[in-house]
Amino acid sequence: ERKPSEPILKRHKDIACSLQFFFEDISLKIIRNIFIENYSNNICVSGGCFFNSVLNGKIINKLNFSKVFLHSNCGDAGGSIGAALYVYYKKNNKLKKKKYSNNYLGSYYNNNEVEKSITENKKLLVNFIFFKIESFNKINYLVSRALNEGKIVGWFQGRSEWGPRALGNRSILADPSIKNIKNIINKKIKLREPFRPFACSILEKKAYKYFYINNKSVHTDLSNMNFVFPAKKITSRKFPAIVHGDGSSRIQTVNYKKNKKFFN
Numbered sequence: 001e002r003k004p005s006e007p008i009l010k011r012h013k014d015i016a017c018s019l020q021f022f023f024e025d026i027s028l029k030i031i032r033n034i035f036i037e038n039y040s041n042n043i044c045v046s047g048g049c050f051f052n053s054v055l056n057g058k059i060i061n062k063l064n065f066s067k068v069f070l071h072s073n074c075g076d077a078g079g080s081i082g083a084a085l086y087v088y089y090k091k092n093n094k095l096k097k098k099k100y101s102n103n104y105l106g107s108y109y110n111n112n113e114v115e116k117s118i119t120e121n122k123k124l125l126v127n128f129i130f131f132k133i134e135s136f137n138k139i140n141y142l143v144s145r146a147l148n149e150g151k152i153v154g155w156f157q158g159r160s161e162w163g164p165r166a167l168g169n170r171s172i173l174a175d176p177s178i179k180n181i182k183n184i185i186n187k188k189i190k191l192r193e194p195f196r197p198f199a200c201s202i203l204e205k206k207a208y209k210y211f212y213i214n215n216k217s218v219h220t221d222l223s224n225m226n227f228v229f230p231a232k233k234i235t236s237r238k239f240p241a242i243v244h245g246d247g248s249s250r251i252q253t254v255n256y257k258k259n260k261k262f263f264n
Contacts, residue, residue, distance in 0.1 A: 008193065024055050032063060041066040048075040050226070051164070053250050057228040061214045072103040072224035073163030081105075081162075103167050103224055103258070106160030140264055147175045152185060157261050165225040167252055168201060168262030176200055176239040199225050199250040200242035201262070207253050210235040223259075225252035 002012055027049065034043065043065050050056060050070055060068055071078045085100060109117075111132075118130055133139050143153050153173040161167045172189060174181045182198055207213060207222065211229040220227075231249045235242070242249050256263045 008195070020052075020054065023049075023052065024058060027055055028058060028062065031059060035064060042069070043067070044069040046071055046074045046078060050074045053226050053228045054248070056226050057248070060220060060227065061212070061229065067219040069221070070224065070226050071100075071163075072161070072165065072167070072226070074226070075164075078163070101221065101258070103161055103163070104159040104169055105162035106169075108159045136261065136264075143173070147173060150175060150178055150181070152181075152189065155262075158259075163224070165199075165252070167223070167225060168254060168259050171201075171262075174198075174241070176241040179240045181241045195245075197244050197250065198242060199252055200239065201252045201254050203263070204253040204255040207251060210239075211249060211251060222251060222253040223255070225250060227251060 002008070031043065031045070041064070043059075045056075045059070045068070051074065056068075056070060059065070071081065073081070081100060115132075118125070133142070143155070146153055151174075155168065155171045155173050158169045160170050166172070172185060174185055176198075178184075183194065185198065186192055186194055186196075202210065204223075208215075210232055212232060213222075213229050228244075228248050228250045231243045231247055235249065236247065244250075254263050
């Protein structure tokens with residue numbers, strides 16, 4: 001067993017690679033059998049194993065399902081949503097067609113609470129400048145300009161994400177066209193292993209331009225950042241910071257309906 005402080009050697013990488021390979025092989029066999037036995041083009045998967053976004057991308061690209069449903073918090077904690085919906089539907093039979101599609105069910109802080117927190121902690125916040133902007137269009141302009149200048153932005157708005165992925169409400173944003181931006185973020189903010197990649201957020205309508213995604217997945221919600229797909233050459237050329245060593249990327253699609261502020 002490797003201790004957290006010890007270096008990551010080739011042996012450790014080989015073990016991780018082999019484990020991933022056999023995990024995918026066994027999982028895909030089980031899911032392929034489900035398809036054969038049930039004669040359905042739709043599948044819903046859950047459990048902590050399905051936070052493995054490399055596997056999830058292969059379920060879409062290698063198997064024959066037309067619709068794949070994966071909850072944004074597909075681990076044990078997500079079961080609470082299932083329990084709540086089950087009771088809700090039992091009591092309201094007419095509402096069975098109502099769908100769950102909200103990735104943002106966490107805590108929310110209004111402007112007054114944020115200002116109060118800043119005021120109470122001003123003595124600790126030395127080297128910081130604070131100013132309030134009423135116009136969200138101006139905020140978008142300032143953030144976009146900062147990203148274009150190679151700066152890193154802490155993006156905090158709306159309700160926090162339900163699940164472990166940062167989906168545009170509690171996110172660290174940076175320009176993926178800067179090749180070494182991953183190392184800069186890891187060094188300054190994340191303080192994590194250098195091999196761990198960052199995911200990309202992309203407008204839903206542009207996803208097929210930059211990634212190889214099975215066309216059937218047009219019926220699959222890719223907004224929860226739980227899928228990895230092969231990146232096209234144009235992506236590696238224009239946005240190297242989001243392309244992994246094996247030429248793939250973990251993606252989050254963004255649309256106006258699901259997250260208006262992040263979309264803008």
